[in-house]
Amino acid sequence: MSQFTIEDLKRIMRACAGEDESVDLDGDIGELTFDQLGYDSLALLETASRVQRELRVALPDEALGDVETPAQFVAFVNGRLLETAA
Amino acid sequence: MSAAVTGLGVLAPNGVGTGDYWRHTRAGTSGIRPITRFDASRYPIRLAGEVRDFDPAAHLPGRLVPQTDRMTQLALVATEWALADAGLAPDAAHDFDFGVVTSASAGGLEFGQRELQKLWTQGPSTVSAYMSFSWFYAVNTGQISIRHKLRGPAAALVTEQAGGLDAVGLSRRLVADGTPVVITAGVDGALCPMGVAGQVPAGQWSTCDDPARAYRPFDAGASGGVAGEGGAVLVIEDGAAARRRGARVYGEIAGYAATFDPPPGSDREPGLGRAAATALRQADLVPDEIDVVLADAAGTLAGDRAEADALEKLFGPRGVPVTAPKTMTGRLSAGAGTLDVATALLAMRDGIIPPTVNTGGDGYGHQIDLVTSLRHVPVRTALVLARGIGGFNAAVVLRAADRRSEGMEEA
Numbered sequence: 135m136s137q138f139t140i141e142d143l144k145r146i147m148r149a150c151a152g153e154d155e156s157v158d159l160d161g162d163i164g165e166l167t168f169d170q171l172g173y174d175s176l177a178l179l180e181t182a183s184r185v186q187r188e189l190r191v192a193l194p195d196e197a198l199g200d201v202e203t204p205a206q207f208v209a210f211v212n213g214r215l216l217e218t219a220a
Numbered sequence: 221m222s223a224a225v226t227g228l229g230v231l232a233p234n235g236v237g238t239g240d241y242w243r244h245t246r247a248g249t250s251g252i253r254p255i256t257r258f259d260a261s262r263y264p265i266r267l268a269g270e271v272r273d274f275d276p277a278a279h280l281p282g283r284l285v286p287q288t289d290r291m292t293q294l295a296l297v298a299t300e301w302a303l304a305d306a307g308l309a310p311d312a313a314h315d316f317d318f319g320v321v322t323s324a325s326a327g328g329l330e331f332g333q334r335e336l337q338k339l340w341t342q343g344p345s346t347v348s349a350y351m352s353f354s355w356f357y358a359v360n361t362g363q364i365s366i367r368h369k370l371r372g373p374a375a376a377l378v379t380e381q382a383g384g385l386d387a388v389g390l391s392r393r394l395v396a397d398g399t400p401v402v403i404t405a406g407v408d409g410a411l412c413p414m415g416v417a418g419q420v421p422a423g424q425w426s427t428c429d430d431p432a433r434a435y436r437p438f439d440a441g442a443s444g445g446v447a448g449e450g451g452a453v454l455v456i457e458d459g460a461a462a463r464r465r466g467a468r469v470y471g472e473i474a475g476y477a478a479t480f481d482p483p484p485g486s487d488r489e490p491g492l493g494r495a496a497a498t499a500l501r502q503a504d505l506v507p508d509e510i511d512v513v514l515a516d517a518a519g520t521l522a523g524d525r526a527e528a529d530a531l532e533k534l535f536g537p538r539g540v541p542v543t544a545p546k547t548m549t550g551r552l553s554a555g556a557g558t559l560d561v562a563t564a565l566l567a568m569r570d571g572i573i574p575p576t577v578n579t580g581g582d583g584y585g586h587q588i589d590l591v592t593s594l595r596h597v598p599v600r601t602a603l604v605l606a607r608g609i610g611g612f613n614a615a616v617v618l619r620a621a622d623r624r625s626e627g628m629e630e631a
Contacts, residue, residue, distance in 0.1 A: 176287075
């Protein structure tokens with residue numbers, strides 16, 4: 135079972151939503167909010183859509199509403215991967 | 221009240237930035253070349269005015285690039301340049317003082333085409349979430365307002381090639397009604413297969429493959445226009461306030477009028493001449509006082525004839541110098557009007573009239589004095605004309621900045 139990592143998340147966000155110049159994505163960003171990282175709700179939606187396609191896992195929009203940080207996003211995706219594998 | 225232009229931002233097929241554009245335009249250097257953006261070999265038009273040597277990612281925040289069509293990227297960069305040129309930096313304390321009026325004729329069509337292709341070939345889940353707004357013709361107003369955090373009056377006008385001048389007219393009215401500064405962005409472009417497919421049936425484009433012969437307005441051999449992308453962003457503000465803050469004033473928007481053509485088959489004359497005459501009256505000028513006309517210059521036999529007739533009726537035979545620098549950029553749709561206004565203001569500053577290239581003017585030489593090589597002459601006033609497919613006509617009258625008259629107005 136492949137694990138989704140924060141590096142995967144950074145790569146996908148850079149590709150589909152770009153990168154805010156005032157933020158260093160390579161720094162320790164796990165606990166910062168997406169808002170602090172310069173990503174709005176649409177950027178999160180676009181990211182989730184790419185992750186769903188890459189990993190073939192369903193990420194319901196309504197559950198995404200509670201995801202505020204990259205660490206939470208990664209945990210959420212890995213949780214869904216486990217559920218799907220089960 | 222006077223509406224003064226204090227900032228210019230130009231992105232044109234023959235020049236990136238105002239200085240580069242003006243240098244090439246004075247020299248008669250055209251940016252019309254074979255299309256490189258996509259494989260045009262199977263399309264009936266293979267030439268265009270593309271903005272080359274310009275990488276939007278080098279000028280825009282990384283977050284904005286994936287969510288914007290090229291015409292929005294051009295508009296955002298030109299806006300940044302225009303604000304810097306005007307010496308203005310909008311801040312939170314004055315965010316309601318800045319309005320935004322844009323004009324575009326097809327929205328972010330290239331972005332839209334790409335996402336539709338993904339929809340049909342890879343499925344709905346692959347369509348970008350940014351498709352929700354990036355294709356929309358009003359998107360530039362939104363993106364400019366958001367980027368600079370502006371909360372003043374906002375509008376988006378769609379009248380095809382007349383749109384740039386209509387945006388100038390609305391901006392002038394907003395300033396008269398009390399909005400201190402308006403950003404006027406006529407920037408357009410749809411150089412993609414879907415854009416070309418949509419425009420070709422209107423019959424306005426030349427199918428000639430020779431960049432030196434394709435777009436020849438007012439020539440007996442005129443065969444249509446050539447499409448282009450880009451335009452100009454203007455900063456328009458109250459003239460007295462601009463002088464108080466020590467701003468450089470390029471000139472004043474002295475008059476504006478828009479008319480609509482009668483339906484096809486009508487025996488009434490087209491509305492362009494009426495728009496020009498009304499704009500002159502608004503500016504309190506008579507035709508003899510106009511130093512140059514920047515023509516719409518459709519490049520079609522019927523369109524050129526109608527414009528030459530209107531100019532002859534208003535100014536008399538060969539009564540005023542007429543030029544069409546857009547022969548070096550192609551027809552920029554909503555980008556044309558603001559770029560022509562910027563061009564006229566630079567002509568006033570430098571006392572020159574830039575040329576119309578690639579055209580002999582032989583078809584209409586007895587009616588209009590077409591400027592085909594750089595002419596050195598004082599320019600204090602200018603009339604700018606534009607026509608949009610569907611019957612739109614717009615005219616703007618510009619007057620050079622004049623400290624004395626402004627002082628008298630305030631006295």
